[in-house]
Amino acid sequence: MPPRPPRRTAPRGVPLLPGYRSPYAPTSCPRTVNEPVRRRRSPAALDVEKKSDTPNRVLPAGPAPASFSWSYWSRFALVYCCGILTAMSLGKMAPVAVELRGALGLSLDQMSLVTSATTAVAALFGIPMSYLLVRFPLRWALVTGCLVMAAAGFLGSRTGGFGSMMATRLVESLGYVAVVVAAPAVIISMGGGVRRTTALAVWGTFFPGGLALGLFAGGLLSARFGWRTWLAVAAGALLVMGVVAAIVLGREHRADDDGEETGVEDTGVEDTGVEDAGGGAEGRAGAAGARRRFVRPLLLALGFATASGSIVAVVSLLPTYLHEELSVSTAEAGTLTGGVSLVGAVGGFLSGWLLRRGVPVRRVFTASLLMPLGTAVAFLSSAGVALSALGAVIVAIANEMVVAAVFATIPAVVRAPADIGITNGLVAQIGSVGSLAGPPMASFAVLAADGWWAVVPTVLLVCAAGTVLLRVSVRRPPA
Numbered sequence: 001m002p003p004r005p006p007r008r009t010a011p012r013g014v015p016l017l018p019g020y021r022s023p024y025a026p027t028s029c030p031r032t033v034n035e036p037v038r039r040r041r042s043p044a045a046l047d048v049e050k051k052s053d054t055p056n057r058v059l060p061a062g063p064a065p066a067s068f069s070w071s072y073w074s075r076f077a078l079v080y081c082c083g084i085l086t087a088m089s090l091g092k093m094a095p096v097a098v099e100l101r102g103a104l105g106l107s108l109d110q111m112s113l114v115t116s117a118t119t120a121v122a123a124l125f126g127i128p129m130s131y132l133l134v135r136f137p138l139r140w141a142l143v144t145g146c147l148v149m150a151a152a153g154f155l156g157s158r159t160g161g162f163g164s165m166m167a168t169r170l171v172e173s174l175g176y177v178a179v180v181v182a183a184p185a186v187i188i189s190m191g192g193g194v195r196r197t198t199a200l201a202v203w204g205t206f207f208p209g210g211l212a213l214g215l216f217a218g219g220l221l222s223a224r225f226g227w228r229t230w231l232a233v234a235a236g237a238l239l240v241m242g243v244v245a246a247i248v249l250g251r252e253h254r255a256d257d258d259g260e261e262t263g264v265e266d267t268g269v270e271d272t273g274v275e276d277a278g279g280g281a282e283g284r285a286g287a288a289g290a291r292r293r294f295v296r297p298l299l300l301a302l303g304f305a306t307a308s309g310s311i312v313a314v315v316s317l318l319p320t321y322l323h324e325e326l327s328v329s330t331a332e333a334g335t336l337t338g339g340v341s342l343v344g345a346v347g348g349f350l351s352g353w354l355l356r357r358g359v360p361v362r363r364v365f366t367a368s369l370l371m372p373l374g375t376a377v378a379f380l381s382s383a384g385v386a387l388s389a390l391g392a393v394i395v396a397i398a399n400e401m402v403v404a405a406v407f408a409t410i411p412a413v414v415r416a417p418a419d420i421g422i423t424n425g426l427v428a429q430i431g432s433v434g435s436l437a438g439p440p441m442a443s444f445a446v447l448a449a450d451g452w453w454a455v456v457p458t459v460l461l462v463c464a465a466g467t468v469l470l471r472v473s474v475r476r477p478p479a
Contacts, residue, residue, distance in 0.1 A: 087210025128423020145178030146242030153235030199351030204404030306466025309438025344396025
């Protein structure tokens with residue numbers, strides 16, 4: 001038998017003569033040398049691809065970034081730090097409440113008004129502020145909000161009475177609403193792709209992070225330097241952040257490494273099927289169409305309000321429960337509650353990780369049902385402080401998972417890019433209403449039932465309703 005001749009080969013990627021076929025290739029295989037193999041996809045694989053293109057998956061349209069973008073994430077970190085420092089204003093008064101009451105001669109009711117002024121203003125003016133801010137570049141609304149808060153905070157550190165302190169807090173609250181409304185839209189405007197979903201989910205952790213920072217930093221600095229110095233330092237941090245944001249975000253950012261442009265045009269709406277829901281609403285403008293535009297954002301905001309009300313109710317009642325039932329000192333109970341809020345931020349990062357891996361957002365929203373479970377562990381525990389704290393941590397993590405998913409879902413529930421800012425205001429206002437209504441509702445249930453056990457069914461009913469609202473908000477309407 002004659003020896004087999006050597007097979008003619010070529011380096012990878014370099015073809016042989018045009019039309020050349022290897023003499024040892026099967027006659028049923030018409031491929032030329034170096035031609036890639038084309039494999040047919042099975043019907044099951046095609047079915048998986050069809051199912052993956054649903055509005056429940058909030059991964060925006062556009063190619064995923066090929067590599068880590070330092071420019072993108074540095075800008076996001078700047079916006080996130082602005083949110084952290086603005087949320088710190090909600091917690092900066094609690095550590096100095098006793099000292100502030102003594103210095104300014106405030107009653108308990110007056111001190112409560114000073115502390116809750118920011119949430120009250122957001123509950124009243126979230127939507128009007130969003131309508132006002134959409135007329136201006138949102139990055140400048142973010143910068144202006146930081147600078148207004150810095151100026152009002154510094155004036156608040158120099159006040160000498162209730163009237164002037166309340167006035168500065170109200171002005172500071174307007175700046176807070178401006179930042180909360182503008183920041184998510186700025187993040188969306190920085191580009192699409194998978195990283196936007198992660199960024200919006202991480203943004204959802206700004207509130208517990210800022211609140212915990214205000215509690216801890218305020219306690220440390222005010223104890224050593226006094227309440228006026230602490231308020232001035234907080235204002236100075238916002239001033240520095242506002243100036244840096246004005247310099248960085250004021251530049252025109254064009255195409256990034258995956259080709260998107262700045263501007264709110266890239267919202268991922270085409271990926272979610274939301275445009276089909278209206279059947280060409282832009283071409284059939286009318287009163288009914290205008291109302292339908294915000295049905296899904298309204299459902300999303302109402303679901304967000306249930307989560308906000310539940311976590312605020314649990315966190316506000318937990319120190320009293322620990323003090324009265326488990327004999328924990330007031331200072332220790334406050335510190336423990338601040339730690340619970342800080343640990344809860346882990347839920348936001350977990351939510352972003354799940355959404356980045358393609359988990360449908362409707363499944364992430366079911367984490368809201370873990371909040372009643374954690375409430376039962378926290379308020380019905382007879383094993384001691386550790387188990388009660390563990391239950392509160394479960395509530396905080398589950399809440400942050402839902403909150404992060406809500407922010408990541410905003411681009412998927414709007415019909416037009418112009419509605420993003422208004423939707424942010426809707427979420428901020430209705431969520432603040434939930435934060436204000438949650439503690440009185442839970443307190444009334446405890447007093448009416450004459451027992452702490454009543455907190456559990458109250459949170460269960462609220463979270464069950466919220467889960468339904470959130471899941472319906474991301475469901476594709478019939479064509």
